[in-house]
Amino acid sequence: MAASPGALPELEAVAWRRRADERALVLRERISAAYTALYVTPLLVVAGALVWLEPFLFPVSLLALAHAWVIPELFANRGAGVVRVPRRRGADGPERVAQGLLGDLLGHEARELQRRTGLALERGRLGVWLVGEAGALLVRPGGRRAHTYCVRPAEDDLPPSDRIAHLLLALREDEEGFATVANHAFAGATWRIRRRLAPVRRPALDAAVAATRTGSPERSCS
Amino acid sequence: MSRLLRMDRTGHTELAAWNAGDTGSYERAATIFDEQLAGGYMGVAKLHDESWEQVKRLPAEVEYVLLRRPIVGG
Numbered sequence: 001m002a003a004s005p006g007a008l009p010e011l012e013a014v015a016w017r018r019r020a021d022e023r024a025l026v027l028r029e030r031i032s033a034a035y036t037a038l039y040v041t042p043l044l045v046v047a048g049a050l051v052w053l054e055p056f057l058f059p060v061s062l063l064a065l066a067h068a069w070v071i072p073e074l075f076a077n078r079g080a081g082v083v084r085v086p087r088r089r090g091a092d093g094p095e096r097v098a099q100g101l102l103g104d105l106l107g108h109e110a111r112e113l114q115r116r117t118g119l120a121l122e123r124g125r126l127g128v129w130l131v132g133e134a135g136a137l138l139v140r141p142g143g144r145r146a147h148t149y150c151v152r153p154a155e156d157d158l159p160p161s162d163r164i165a166h167l168l169l170a171l172r173e174d175e176e177g178f179a180t181v182a183n184h185a186f187a188g189a190t191w192r193i194r195r196r197l198a199p200v201r202r203p204a205l206d207a208a209v210a211a212t213r214t215g216s217p218e219r220s221c222s
Numbered sequence: 223m224s225r226l227l228r229m230d231r232t233g234h235t236e237l238a239a240w241n242a243g244d245t246g247s248y249e250r251a252a253t254i255f256d257e258q259l260a261g262g263y264m265g266v267a268k269l270h271d272e273s274w275e276q277v278k279r280l281p282a283e284v285e286y287v288l289l290r291r292p293i294v295g296g
Contacts, residue, residue, distance in 0.1 A: 006276065009264060010292050082296070097233020134296050150296030157231045158291075165229060169266045170293045172274040183295035 008170060008177035020179035025126060025138075025187075029145055032187040036072050043068035072192060079148040079186020080196035082135025083119060098161035105168055117204035120164050121211065124175045128208040131171065133163040136182060139190060143209035146190040151182035226251050226280070228258060228289040242283045255280040255287065263289040 011017075018024055047064035050057040103111045106120055114120045119130040119137075127140040138147040153166040171178045186193065194205050226238040237258070238251035255265060265277045267287045280287060 008293075009276065010294070013292075014295070094231060094233040098229070099233075101227070101229070101234050151293055152296045153291045154294050155231075155291040158229070159231070159233055162229050162233060165288075166290050166293060169274060169288060169290055173266060173276050178293075181293060181295060 006174060008174040008181060010170070010181045011177050014181055017180050019176055020126075020184075021176050022126060025140070025147065025179075028147065028184065028187045029140075032075075036075065036188070039071045040068045043071075072188070073196070075186060076188060076192040077196045079146075079188070080193050082148045082150050082185050083130065083132040083137055083201055084198065095159040095161060098159040098165065102161040102165045102168075105165055113204055113207055114164070117201050118160075119201060119204040120168055121204060121208055122168060122171055123211060124171065126175060126179065128211045129171060130204050130208050131164055131167045133160050135185070136167060136171070136178075137193070137205070137208070138179070139205070139208040139212050141212050143212040144190055146186075146188065146193050146205075147179075147184065148186040148193065149179065149182035150185050151178070224251075224282070224284055225286040226255055226289070227286055228263065229291070234288075237289075240282075248280070248282055252280040255289075258289050262291070264292060265289055 043064045047061040047068070050061040050064070099115075102114070102120070106114060110121045119132050122129040122131060124138075127138045130137040130139070134150065134152045136149045136151055138149070140146065151167060153163055158166070167178075170181075190205070190209060194202055197205060224240050224242065225236055226240075228235045228237050238247075238254045240247035240251040242248070259265060259278070265280070265287050266289075267275050267277045267281050267284045269275055269284060277287065
């Protein structure tokens, strides 16, 4: 992949990856849906066939249905892990300083949301992003589909808010580049991801879904 | 007044400040900026239209320039 002006320099480290543009995201969504259907459909067929052949086998049929439910939940659980609440390290001196800088980077609403939920909301061309300390969640336009990504600053000893600020800056510099450098963890239904999020994070996802349905960006990725 | 800030383990550190019309303060800031880039930091400037841009040379007329570490897939 040739580096274009304004592209993230970090792309050089993942030169074999295709740039994560709109088309690539739609393709990922389709592959993910097909992959889930591949796992779930046989279980649904088995559940139906068992009851049809012998109604007394309904407990086994229920077991097959449970499996069909659990498999997508496991995928979503893995996806939600990227914004899982880390162990609290407290707002000590460096974190207080970092919070000030992060607050300057965010608009008023996004700053309040970040303080309540730990996730920074950022509108982009690909959708609305929620950026955490070690990952990001992208809610696609319309709010029905979401992607999650594992991504972090290369330096480990930064205060939590500085970690978010690092990711936020990279996202603003080059949104597609950010989605390319980050490791994709999940693509699927937003409601399924919401169920696997910690309750403290859910208002951020709700705000992101609402933001995908309104066209008045407070701030947009360049 | 423009500022050069480095995001680091202390939260952030102000490394330099300069005025667009003051060549001396700008050149001192530009030297520090180049040293930080050589040390692995990346410069990101906030432009007047509120957008952010990766910079390899210190721009003279911006509000501030932040120095960040690279990001990696986790």
